[in-house]
Amino acid sequence: MPSIIQISNLTKKFGNIVAVDHLDLEVEDGEILGLLGPNGAGKTTTILMLATVIRPTEGTATVGGFDIRKNPEKVRELFGIVFQEPKMLWVSTPWDIVNWHAKVCGLSTEERKRRVKEVLESLDMWEHRRKNVHALSGGMRKRVELAKVLVQRPKIAIVDEPTAQIDVVGKHRVWNMLRRLRDEGSTLILATNELYEADELSDRVAIMHRGKLLVCDTPKTLKDSIVGGDIVEIQLENDASAKIVEELKNFKEVVNILQVKPCILRLYLNKVEEVVPKIMNTLVKKNVPVTSIHMSEPSLDDVFAHYTGLTIEEAQKSGE
Amino acid sequence: MVVERDIRLFFQYKFLIILRAIWFVSQIVLFGLIASRMINVREVPDYFRYYVSGLSIMTLYSAAIFIGFDIYEEAEHGVFEYLLSLPVSRRQLVLGRSIGGGLRSFIYVGPLIAASLFVIGAVNPLNFLVALFALFLFSFGVSGMSITIAVMIKSSDRFDILMGVLDALIVRLSTAMYPLAVVQAANPLYGGVANFNPVSYAADLFRWGTGIESTYFTLANPLLPLLGIIAFFAIFTFVGVTIYDRRIEGGGWQ
Numbered sequence A: 001m002p003s004i005i006q007i008s009n010l011t012k013k014f015g016n017i018v019a020v021d022h023l024d025l026e027v028e029d030g031e032i033l034g035l036l037g038p039n040g041a042g043k044t045t046t047i048l049m050l051a052t053v054i055r056p057t058e059g060t061a062t063v064g065g066f067d068i069r070k071n072p073e074k075v076r077e078l079f080g081i082v083f084q085e086p087k088m089l090w091v092s093t094p095w096d097i098v099n100w101h102a103k104v105c106g107l108s109t110e111e112r113k114r115r116v117k118e119v120l121e122s123l124d125m126w127e128h129r130r131k132n133v134h135a136l137s138g139g140m141r142k143r144v145e146l147a148k149v150l151v152q153r154p155k156i157a158i159v160d161e162p163t164a165q166i167d168v169v170g171k172h173r174v175w176n177m178l179r180r181l182r183d184e185g186s187t188l189i190l191a192t193n194e195l196y197e198a199d200e201l202s203d204r205v206a207i208m209h210r211g212k213l214l215v216c217d218t219p220k221t222l223k224d225s226i227v228g229g230d231i232v233e234i235q236l237e238n239d240a241s242a243k244i245v246e247e248l249k250n251f252k253e254v255v256n257i258l259q260v261k262p263c264i265l266r267l268y269l270n271k272v273e274e275v276v277p278k279i280m281n282t283l284v285k286k287n288v289p290v291t292s293i294h295m296s297e298p299s300l301d302d303v304f305a306h307y308t309g310l311t312i313e314e315a316q317k318s319g320e
Numbered sequence B: 001m002v003v004e005r006d007i008r009l010f011f012q013y014k015f016l017i018i019l020r021a022i023w024f025v026s027q028i029v030l031f032g033l034i035a036s037r038m039i040n041v042r043e044v045p046d047y048f049r050y051y052v053s054g055l056s057i058m059t060l061y062s063a064a065i066f067i068g069f070d071i072y073e074e075a076e077h078g079v080f081e082y083l084l085s086l087p088v089s090r091r092q093l094v095l096g097r098s099i100g101g102g103l104r105s106f107i108y109v110g111p112l113i114a115a116s117l118f119v120i121g122a123v124n125p126l127n128f129l130v131a132l133f134a135l136f137l138f139s140f141g142v143s144g145m146s147i148t149i150a151v152m153i154k155s156s157d158r159f160d161i162l163m164g165v166l167d168a169l170i171v172r173l174s175t176a177m178y179p180l181a182v183v184q185a186a187n188p189l190y191g192g193v194a195n196f197n198p199v200s201y202a203a204d205l206f207r208w209g210t211g212i213e214s215t216y217f218t219l220a221n222p223l224l225p226l227l228g229i230i231a232f233f234a235i236f237t238f239v240g241v242t243i244y245d246r247r248i249e250g251g252g253w254q
């Protein structure tokens, strides 16, 4: 797939804090790229530089063929941004905010009317459309912020923690709407520190830490890249013999086996979905009855821990 | 659209607007009426009318300055980032905001100007239209100046103080409150400043437009203050664009 954004050597310093540190990254046309990292990793700063809201200290990026330094006006025409903090000093109503945004982005009166209604309805905000924004809850404000971009349908949508503060039912609905936006041809950059959200939505995930890009790939590849990341716990009716343990160790995907209890084996392996049936076959053939089996795949949490040496919680704490 | 937003934003401050209007009226009926009894010199036979017209310009000035405070409010709430991310050029943004800020102060001062016209009386329609046009440009220019300074200073407290100082210098050292001859007589330097001051230009043109100027001194050439105001407007709009662009994108507003 061709790339729509090429970031090269992008750097932003605030005084002596290096918020984004020589970042190189490409975003493919039509994908959802998850930008994952703990607080202060530099996600928002990267986004604001791409959107030409703040100027890079060093390096640059091209967006849709336009350089963000040389052609900022062309670049801005391609973007729509859901900000981390909803932007609404308006002292007005959700309907006004979304409608004004659509107007500035050049939607025709008729299309605007229809789309604003459609989107506010699907975000459960239609009945609140005439409320003063100060009377809205945090989650409702975030919904209004999202509505702007969903109405706009920009070529590239940037969503900064789109579901922070939104309830569980709302989260799934928003995710579906973002997927639909991609399916209709938009490219999405999703900044988040929620691993589950990144996993659920992203076609590829870029992990950032302290302003640097650690790794970027599909969630599946990232998870598979952790050697022995999958864990299978098998409980047997009888104690496991040394012979059967040896037998299981012969599978090339199995990295390690721990005999937790005489009758419980914990296997660290790769490609759990392919290996487990083979293991079961072997056990059945050898006449070793199994009481229960428990599998877990690595999460992006493990991926994050693998690349940073920290769990995301630890990283949050150690960041400034 | 940017214009529309600023205008609507301004009229959200209902309380402030009402207070301002009360301030204006009480300035006229209290200070104006009382002070004009005290002042009875050859240059100013009727200070009351002079004062009322000057007051209109001062009110226009302070209403147009108001947009600078919006800039801080926006910086604080991060609305800046939103405005900057819109598919609108920086030039359109600053121009739109200067015009929005100017227009809204004009709409706001409009009824007050009408009221003061009622007090002043005589109107020469053509002159008045020219003067009105000049006041438009004046209010856009002041808004542009306010935006430019706000963006340069980046601290609302300092902006507040600086605006107070500027108000004292620009407004007091203008012909808004007293004729140039009087200012000149007090101190030639003051006279020089007043003679080179957009507030003076606006006040002079307004008086020329409303026909009250002729009672004190004749505005030799209305073209000069008009050009002065056009220059003022142009400088602050275009300097504003450049500075807005430079300063804001550097970040560091929090």
Ligand SMILES: Nc1ncnc2c1ncn2[C@@H]1O[C@H](COP(=O)(O)OP(=O)(O)OP(=O)(O)O)[C@@H](O)[C@H]1O
Pocket: A014, A017, A018, A019, A020, A037, A038, A039, A040, A041, A042, A043, A044, A045, A046, A084, A193, A320, B251, B252, B253, B254
């Ligand atoms: N305007 C600014 N002035 C000074 N420092 C800033 C500014 N904006 C961000 N920073 C610093 O840059 C670093 C990166 O911040 P950024 O907001 O990009 O992180 P983030 O990944 O979006 O974090 P979060 O998950 O909390 O949103 C932080 O150390 C932050 O303190």
Ligand SMILES: [Mg+2]
Pocket: A043, A044, A045, A084, A160
């Ligand atoms: Mg952020």
